[in-house]
Amino acid sequence: MKAAVKVGLIGDFDSSVPAHQAIPWALTSAGDECGVQVAVEWVPTDEIRGTGRLSRFDGIWCVPASPYRSMDGALLGIRYARESKVPFLGTCGGFQHAVIEYARNVLGWSDAEHAETSPEAHRAVISLLECSLVEAKDLVRLLPGSRIAQAYGATAITAEYRCRYGLNTEFRAALTEGPLRVTAEDRNGAVRAIELHGNAFFVATLFQPERAALRRETVPLAVAFVESCAAQRLGEGPAHS
Numbered sequence: 359m360k361a362a363v364k365v366g367l368i369g370d371f372d373s374s375v376p377a378h379q380a381i382p383w384a385l386t387s388a389g390d391e392c393g394v395q396v397a398v399e400w401v402p403t404d405e406i407r408g409t410g411r412l413s414r415f416d417g418i419w420c421v422p423a424s425p426y427r428s429m430d431g432a433l434l435g436i437r438y439a440r441e442s443k444v445p446f447l448g449t450c451g452g453f454q455h456a457v458i459e460y461a462r463n464v465l466g467w468s469d470a471e472h473a474e475t476s477p478e479a480h481r482a483v484i485s486l487l488e489c490s491l492v493e494a495k496d497l498v499r500l501l502p503g504s505r506i507a508q509a510y511g512a513t514a515i516t517a518e519y520r521c522r523y524g525l526n527t528e529f530r531a532a533l534t535e536g537p538l539r540v541t542a543e544d545r546n547g548a549v550r551a552i553e554l555h556g557n558a559f560f561v562a563t564l565f566q567p568e569r570a571a572l573r574r575e576t577v578p579l580a581v582a583f584v585e586s587c588a589a590q591r592l593g594e595g596p597a598h599s
Contacts, residue, residue, distance in 0.1 A: 360395040363587040366412055368435040368452070369421035371400045376520070377422040377450065377566050384571035385419075388580040394588045406431035409438045417445040417559075417587035420452030422520065422566060425475050433459045440560060445586040447579070448562035450521050454484045456552065456562040457525055460538055474523055483533065485526040491519035491564075498550050498565065504541035505553050505561050509582035517550065517565035524564050525549045559586035 365385055371378055382398045389396035403426040405411060412418065418439040426432045432451075436459040439446035448456045454472060461470035461483045471479035473486055498517040500507035507513055525533070530549060534540050542551030542563065554560035559582070567579045 360389075360393055361588050361591060362395040362397065363389075363416040363584065363591050364397045364399065364414060365417045365419060365584075365587060366399055366401045366415035366435075367419050367421050368401050368403060368406070368432055369423060370402050370404075370427045372423055375423045376572060377568055380566075380568040380571040381419065381421055383574075384568045384577040384580040385584060387571060387574075387576050388584040391576055391581050392585050392588065394584055396584060396587075401435065403428040403431035403435070406435050409434070409442075412438050412444075415444065416591045417447070417583060419583070420446070420448040420455060420562075422450035422452065424451030424454065425472075426451070426455075429455070429472070429475065433462070437463055440554065440557065443557050443560075445559040445583060445590055446557070446561070447559075447583045449566050449568060450519075450564060453552070453562040453564045454521075454523055456560075457483055457533065460554075461529070461533060464536070464538075465532070472523065473526075481529070483526050483529045484523050485528075487522055487524045490522045491524075492522060494519045497545050498542050499545070500551070501539075501541040504539075504551075505559060505582065506541050506551055506563070506579060509578045511578070517563075517567070518569040519565050521564060558589070559583060 385396045432455050461467040469481045470483045472484040473482040537555040541553045551563040
């Protein structure tokens with residue numbers, strides 16, 4: 359019998375969003391690849407008012423399509439994954455909100471904001487990209503030895519995007535001088551993925567690797583995520599808090 363894991367998808371499901379169509383299939387396919395049965399549950403952001411809503415999951419994926427109905431709910435979910443060391447994957451909006459959560463709760467920047475929802479914010483750690491990446495593809499360089507490079511077995515991939523906001527370069531140095539590390543950049547050196555040192559699996563990408571699942575291709579990063587969830591379930595990773 360296959361090992362079984364439960365993955366919570368933080369986000370407000372919309373059947374018209376390509377990433378929302380892709381992610382459940384990406385996880386099922388990843389489970390098949392590594393011999394794990396994956397149960398997926400959508401967790402609407404406005405239902406996250408405490409950690410009890412998330413405690414039964416072996417992994418958490420914060421999905422694209424923000425603004426979320428509850429930014430506070432999304433941030434609480436990400437904080438739970440980070441502090442409890444539950445395997446975490448964030449893509450697009452998940453990347454953006456992982457940065458905000460870290461800025462607020464690790465660096466103590468209570469005024470850290472997202473320019474899409476707070477355009478006048480003094481400390482918008484997520485800001486409008488100079489060049490929109492809506493329905494775009496581009497080369498991404500992966501840091502050798504990083505989780506994401508290990509997942510792909512490569513140091514460069516072609517990434518797919520649907521986003522207009524990314525890490526504000528003004529705050530890059532301060533955000534990444536500690537355990538939060540930049541692990542992927544585009545050809546111009548802009549941040550495209552981050553990982554949290556000290557957590558078995560905490561990866562966030564501005565691009566949407568799950569889009570490969572729309573072509574029924576296995577998603578290497580999803581496979582690595584599911585493997586980490588399985589290790590968590592079997593007690594080989596950090597225990598639930």
